[in-house]
Amino acid sequence: MVKAIYLDINLCCGCGACVVACMDQNDIFPEKGQPAYRRIYTMEEGQFPNTSFLYVSAACLHCADSPCIMGCPTGAITKDRQTKAVIVNGDLCIGCHSCALACPFGVPRYDLEEKMQKCDLCSERVEAGLQPACVRVCPTGALQFKSINKVLGEKEFKFVGNIVSGVHKVTNRR
Amino acid sequence: MKDVQRLLKKKIPTPETGIEIRKSICTICDPRTQCGLDLYIKDGKIIKVEGSEENPYSKGTLCSKGAATRQYVYNEDRLKTPLKRTGPRGAGKFEQISWNEALETIAAGFNDIKNECGPESVAFYSGYAKYFRPYLKRLAHSFGSPNYISESSVCYQATALSQKLVFGRPGGPDLANTNCLLVWSSNPFYTNPGDARAILKGKERGMKLIVVDPRETPTTAHADIHLQVRPGTDGALALSMAYVIINEKLYDQDFTSNHTYGFEEYKEYVQLFTPEKGEELTGAPADKIRAAARMYASFKPAAILPSASSVVHHTNGVQNYRAIFSLVGLTGNYDIIGGNYVKTPSFLHRAAFIRTREHEFVQPKSWDDMPPRIGADRFPVWVDVIDEEGQAMQLPYHIRSGEPYPIKAVIGFGLNYRMWPDSKGMLDSLNKLDFFVNVDIFMTETCKYADIVLPTCTSVELSELRCYDLGYIIYTQPAIPPLYDSRPAADIIYGLANKLGLDDSLFKAGYEAGIDWILEPSGITLTELKKHPSGMFTPKPQQLPEKKYLKTGFKTPSGKMEFKSKIIEKYEGRPGFEALPVYKPPKFSKEAAPELAKEYPFILNTGSRLPMFIHTRTYRLTWTSSLRPNFPSVDINSEDALRLGIKQDDVIRISTPKDAIEVKANLTQMIQPGIIHMYHGHPNADVNLLFEGDYFDPLSGYPGFKAALCKVEKVSER
Numbered sequence: 001m002v003k004a005i006y007l008d009i010n011l012c013c014g015c016g017a018c019v020v021a022c023m024d025q026n027d028i029f030p031e032k033g034q035p036a037y038r039r040i041y042t043m044e045e046g047q048f049p050n051t052s053f054l055y056v057s058a059a060c061l062h063c064a065d066s067p068c069i070m071g072c073p074t075g076a077i078t079k080d081r082q083t084k085a086v087i088v089n090g091d092l093c094i095g096c097h098s099c100a101l102a103c104p105f106g107v108p109r110y111d112l113e114e115k116m117q118k119c120d121l122c123s124e125r126v127e128a129g130l131q132p133a134c135v136r137v138c139p140t141g142a143l144q145f146k147s148i149n150k151v152l153g154e155k156e157f158k159f160v161g162n163i164v165s166g167v168h169k170v171t172n173r174r
Numbered sequence: 175m176k177d178v179q180r181l182l183k184k185k186i187p188t189p190e191t192g193i194e195i196r197k198s199i200c201t202i203c204d205p206r207t208q209c210g211l212d213l214y215i216k217d218g219k220i221i222k223v224e225g226s227e228e229n230p231y232s233k234g235t236l237c238s239k240g241a242a243t244r245q246y247v248y249n250e251d252r253l254k255t256p257l258k259r260t261g262p263r264g265a266g267k268f269e270q271i272s273w274n275e276a277l278e279t280i281a282a283g284f285n286d287i288k289n290e291c292g293p294e295s296v297a298f299y300s301g302y303a304k305y306f307r308p309y310l311k312r313l314a315h316s317f318g319s320p321n322y323i324s325e326s327s328v329c330y331q332a333t334a335l336s337q338k339l340v341f342g343r344p345g346g347p348d349l350a351n352t353n354c355l356l357v358w359s360s361n362p363f364y365t366n367p368g369d370a371r372a373i374l375k376g377k378e379r380g381m382k383l384i385v386v387d388p389r390e391t392p393t394t395a396h397a398d399i400h401l402q403v404r405p406g407t408d409g410a411l412a413l414s415m416a417y418v419i420i421n422e423k424l425y426d427q428d429f430t431s432n433h434t435y436g437f438e439e440y441k442e443y444v445q446l447f448t449p450e451k452g453e454e455l456t457g458a459p460a461d462k463i464r465a466a467a468r469m470y471a472s473f474k475p476a477a478i479l480p481s482a483s484s485v486v487h488h489t490n491g492v493q494n495y496r497a498i499f500s501l502v503g504l505t506g507n508y509d510i511i512g513g514n515y516v517k518t519p520s521f522l523h524r525a526a527f528i529r530t531r532e533h534e535f536v537q538p539k540s541w542d543d544m545p546p547r548i549g550a551d552r553f554p555v556w557v558d559v560i561d562e563e564g565q566a567m568q569l570p571y572h573i574r575s576g577e578p579y580p581i582k583a584v585i586g587f588g589l590n591y592r593m594w595p596d597s598k599g600m601l602d603s604l605n606k607l608d609f610f611v612n613v614d615i616f617m618t619e620t621c622k623y624a625d626i627v628l629p630t631c632t633s634v635e636l637s638e639l640r641c642y643d644l645g646y647i648i649y650t651q652p653a654i655p656p657l658y659d660s661r662p663a664a665d666i667i668y669g670l671a672n673k674l675g676l677d678d679s680l681f682k683a684g685y686e687a688g689i690d691w692i693l694e695p696s697g698i699t700l701t702e703l704k705k706h707p708s709g710m711f712t713p714k715p716q717q718l719p720e721k722k723y724l725k726t727g728f729k730t731p732s733g734k735m736e737f738k739s740k741i742i743e744k745y746e747g748r749p750g751f752e753a754l755p756v757y758k759p760p761k762f763s764k765e766a767a768p769e770l771a772k773e774y775p776f777i778l779n780t781g782s783r784l785p786m787f788i789h790t791r792t793y794r795l796t797w798t799s800s801l802r803p804n805f806p807s808v809d810i811n812s813e814d815a816l817r818l819g820i821k822q823d824d825v826i827r828i829s830t831p832k833d834a835i836e837v838k839a840n841l842t843q844m845i846q847p848g849i850i851h852m853y854h855g856h857p858n859a860d861v862n863l864l865f866e867g868d869y870f871d872p873l874s875g876y877p878g879f880k881a882a883l884c885k886v887e888k889v890s891e892r
Contacts (some may be wrong), residue, residue: 013363013370013785015237015364015786016238016785016786016798016801017235017236017237017241019801020238020242020786021241024242024797025185025222030796030797030800040801044843045843046843047812047843048811048843048846048847049846051390051844053395053843055392124180124181124183124184124186125186128188130186136224136225136235137225137236139232139237139370139371140363140367141374158378162378165379165380166380
């Protein structure tokens with residue numbers, strides 16, 4: 001099963017390490033008008049003293065059925081056979097913004113030459129057995145690079161583990 | 175694209191790409207522990223960084239600051255050569271000079287002052303980073319000056335002071351084994367990610383989490399109970415929790431009867447702080463105070479995780495912290511596994527469970543053989559309790575008054591005048607010096623006022639010794655040589671010791687010989703450490719029993735844990751020197767200064783951590799600053815903003831009786847109404863300009879950075 005980047009929304013603390021690691025990996029320099037591939041959003045709700053907030057680290061979702069690929073008139077956007085990442089070939093991009101119209105999630109961004117820029121899932125790193133830079137750096141483990149069934153399996157195991165350890169505690173007390 | 179080119183572009187370390195990984199540590203923020211770095215090197219240049227998986231603390235991760243290491247190292251503001259000032263102070267006009275000329279000029283200047291006024295007239299200051307501090311302190315004392323001072327005078331030392339007054343020896347929270355963690359005004363998600371991971375792990379095994387913080391933070395988001403107090407009222411909260419714990423008989427009666435001093439008076443004093451009174455004083459609901467007190471006292475073992483400096487940045491900071499640490503003794507959680515457990519520091523305050531000669535190294539001369547330190551006259555408790563240094567906050571006063579002796583020269587390693595309250599006054603004071611030397615990585619604002627500026631380098635360009643509380647030790651190797659003509663801070667100190675002609679065999683032996691001398695009792699050598707470039711676990715860690723006080727007593731005048739301080743008692747009568755941990759509201763607050771509060775109705779809280787900045791160190795990096803694009807900006811509660819007609823990014827004026835600054839507004843619900851939060855040290859909006867230099871805690875000299883009063887007005891639309 002293909003691996004993807006998952007965000008545990010309860011663990012993300014909005015520190016932005018993923019954003020910076022991505023910039024370091026991909027040589028993105030904001031001062032040169034180069035857009036970040038990954039971005040942090042803070043969502044606040046309510047009023048003092050009843051407030052709640054969440055952080056979200058967001059980037060391309062690498063959809064299985066990618067509207068941007070279908071929208072691109074030059075074939076600049078393709079799917080990597082091995083990693084299933086949605087990849088942009090800058091040489092073919094004509095800056096028409098069709099992908100922007102097609103993407104339901106607002107992911108595409110454009111550099112000063114109007115070329116579309118976005119996350120490529122660190123495909124070369126993944127092929128070399130490494131994790132995407134954003135996942136590798138994440139200090140809370142909020143970002144994970146795994147197959148969805150593995151992520152869910154680990155979540156379930158944690159849940160089951162807590163119940164079992166509670167039962168053990170009670171049993172040992174007898 | 176050819177395969178190798180593609181791999182090169184994506185920085186994949188393989189034999190074909192020639193990209194090599196070298197190990198180091200990050201000290202951009204230099205907290206208790208340093209994260210391990212994997213530096214991807216191609217043709218002698220760092221092309222990418224990653225967390226080092228071998229590092230047992232950071233486990234392969236980094237924060238946004240550490241991830242920006244490459245921009246930090248290759249920053250265009252890097253100092254390249256030693257410089258000598260040619261224009262007026264502050265103009266930034268310098269000429270390049272050689273290292274030899276620079277060090278000889280400094281040595282001659284310092285020796286002249288020593289001969290004319292005495293060695294105490296030269297002060298040696300350390301800002302960030304911290305690895306070179308033992309050598310700088312030895313340099314000061316070996317030269318004959320008691321005046322080794324550091325940024326710890328506004329950071330860790332007052333917390334240490336409070337703990338030492340109560341227990342003699344501070345005990346840190348045993349995060350891995352505690353069943354109830356009380357985090358007091360700290361947000362480790364932004365300051366010590368390793369602690370944040372320990373909290374998350376604790377929560378998974380059922381640990382209870384109580385967090386005291388005026389703000390909503392990623393830490394409070396995980397809390398079972400969040401006590402959202404008003405800044406500066408921490409002492410009242412702690413005393414109110416003590417009220418519940420004592421009156422509901424949840425305290426450790428064996429500990430209080432056998433191992434404490436002043437319990438009856440403390441018990442009587444806390445009767446003033448019913449939870450309802452606590453609510454009135456702190457803003458935290460009485461029921462939550464009760465619940466938190468019961469939880470902390472019932473789930474054993476319980477630990478308190480303090481911050482280095484938020485609680486002490488108040489005019490009643492030390493007393494507030496004493497009230498907080500008193501809870502540790504009250505509940506019998508001192509020096510036990512899972513509680514606040516006492517470890518013996520091995521090096522730079524960290525315990526690697528090895529014995530070293532650090533203290534002997536850093537204190538070649540006894541304090542009694544030197545004139546009094548900076549701040550000694552005003553802060554006698556500091557002198558009684560703090561062994562490391564003078565009180566750096568008093569440096570500007572000492573320079574201006576010349577009493578009890580003149581300060582003529584300062585050498586700063588990373589000195590930033592904007593760290594001081596009344597930062598303009600600090601700058602004026604520096605300008606009164608005969609001779610000011612600053613050593614830094616970058617051409618900072620402060621460097622522009624120095625007579626000589628020396629270029630130093632970052633952690634990845636040098637070798638340093640570090641210990642970790644996990645029983646881990648590392649001696650780093652340079653991943654790249656020092657850039658330009660910069661030198662490691664320790665090399666500069668050793669070079670200066672040589673030029674000063676100090677008769678000090680350990681300086682003459684050299685940097686690495688000095689470290690081997692320090693490590694000698696541990697049996698670990700640099701030769702061994704060099705075989706482990708990413709560090710190693712200490713081979714024979716010392717075993718530390720619980721409750722060491724049963725054998726040795728407490729390192730306090732009474733030999734017991736002191737609810738009532740015998741040290742402060744000596745000075746009783748001076749304002750603020752009460753032997754019990756007495757609560758007083760901040761000097762500038764609605765409670766203590768109602769007239770002032772009418773004109774200045776907002777509480778001004780400064781320096782609460784943002785994830786991408788650490789003091790001023792990453793302001794100049796576009797990677798980190800892109801995470802908060804409207805910076806410098808001040809956090810204001812959205813409801814307050816609405817009331818004042820302020821919208822996101824509007825320019826607002828923050829004023830105190832002292833001064834005013836204009837800055838963009840950042841609207842948020844994560845802070846309480848009536849409080850504004852501003853990060854410090856920005857050249858375009860320096861919030862420290864708003865503080866009087868004498869707005870400080872009379873016990874510690876710490877500025878009340880986290881609770882003053884201010885006015886907020888809209889200046890213009892964005």
